[in-house]
Amino acid sequence: MDKIKKTCSELKMPLIAIAFAFVFGSLLILSTGKNPIEAYSALFRGAFGSPAAISQTLNKAIPLIFTGLSVSIAYQCKSLNIGGEGQLVFGAFGASLVGVYLKGLPMLVHLPLAILAGFIFGGLWAVIPGLLKIKKDVNTVISTIMMNYVAFSVVSFLINTYFKADKSDFVAMNWVETTARIPFIQNGGLRICIGIIFAIIAAIILRILLQKTVLGYEIKAVGGNQNASNSNGISSKKNILISLIISGGLAGLAGAMDILGNSGKLYDGYNPGYGFDGIPIALLAKGNPVGVILTALLFSVLRTGAVTMQTSVGVSRTIVDAMQGVIILFIAAEYIFTIYKKARLNRTKMIEEKKLEGAQ
């Protein structure tokens, strides 16, 4: 019973934030002279209206779950990794390298290798911000975003020069070998990528890591209070670095899933924005891996549906970006509620103590 109560109170703020974002979105829609109800119903139709729409919503959730998990694990250690997009692009590059240039392997070997490459490349891209943080105390937000710009440039350069496809209308790498493509489940109109299962497994692994292992305990301890954990023999530096590398790796996996599952080919100028979406997804889920699955689905609904909203009602899908910003601001402001709650708790405690004194 208590558990249900606790979950309810934990869900309260995210739900308020989402509701407020929708209200804000309707104001924007009204400002264009359109009907918000019509626009939102187009949005939900676009996300759930047909088997094809449902498949698309689920498939789009795959990279979003990974980037959400990526931001979550870093945030558990109190670093905000907003370089997910660069790590994702680098991971996508790594996965395509293995996917394109290793040939003749059976799928059971090739696909895991390509996915692993995504994790490693993404993780490597997070090493530099991690080292800057622990050696020079450089704000992770700044270093990770710089790494984004560098990643876009470097990957674009590599695709344009050494890894360009032989024949392609656009600048891109070659198609990933079929042995490294993530399969789809087809049933009627449904066409769902197996990647969704990988994403759910990743969330469960991360939850076990955080709840049941020493590493998870240490990461959370460092995130909670660095000085206290240092004096208890937990190295804050080591854990910050490890959590950032795992975070980068997960973002890299998002890129790998997108290339190996969805597009099959890495184009020049690839930056799908999932890395940035990971930030509100993780914050809304409060860094809880299972919560991330739900919030990633929500954002996938918004993103997928917004396209239909734009084409059928004529409301620009950029309002989803603004709504995401509103959600984050709300989560950031949430502190004020906890503070008031604490203050109230202290007051009632004091009153009770006074009563006790009076009784004596």
Place this chain on the structure above:
Amino acid sequence: MISIEAIILMTISTAVPLVFASLGGVLSERSGVTNIGIEGMILFGAFCGMAVSYFTKNPVLGVIAAAVGGGLLALIHAFISISCGGPQAVSATGITLFSVGITSFGLRLIFNRAGNSDPVAYLPTTEIFRDIPVIGKYMANFSPLLYLAIIVGVGIWYLFRHTPLGLRIHTVGENPKVAETLGINVWRIRYWCVIVSGMLAGLGGAYLSLGQMNLFQENMSAGRGYLALAAVILGRWKPLGVIAACLFFSVFDAIQLQLQATNMTGLSPTILSAIPYVVCLLVLAFSFGKSKAPAANGKPYLKKQG
């Protein structure tokens, strides 16, 4: 052929938005509030400036609107990070994402298309300086906002160096508890520092959309807010040092732009455009000693509950 003259001129003109934004960063961080949302405030300022100039045909009003717009976003950040004591990096990220969304949305609302706005009335260059010997012909080509940036820079230097207010801001950023016992209103000082930092970032945005160009492009801030914050670290939170750091980054930007224009390296423009960011990371990594941020930077200060 690379012309030194062109590089110097380009360095100065690309430094202007960085200088505005990083001076804002100095002000905010010296008072103890990190403002990573500067990126979003630049973008929002650029948009507000363009929009007001488009509707009023008056670029000066546009510049004012840019400052007000940046200040308003900063007010949200101030409320969340000072009054609510919320996590500042999170709030700032929210501000930036919000700004990206709302400006793209506004662009479609006004011009009914993505990408960039129509050309609008922009600030004339400072032709009045043309008659100054030797450097006059260069000075005349700069935007008046450049001179405003210099004035603001000197002003903030003077503020911290010679005024009681500067000392108060410094105390609030180093030790808010002591500041409060001295009778300083910590929250009020922080609010104003954050708001002014947003206004300065907005001016940096105005320079982009009304000074350097005459239109708004989606995401035209292009990471300048983050470069500006790196300049704050590199310049050790001191106004003049920070301006020097901005010029340092801009030199590399100017060089890469020149390399792109002359195409003499044969390297693709995409790899050249990463140069300023790589330099920035290298400098942060190899700058000697540990740069010391204001002691209370990023830490919310909760007033004693009455």
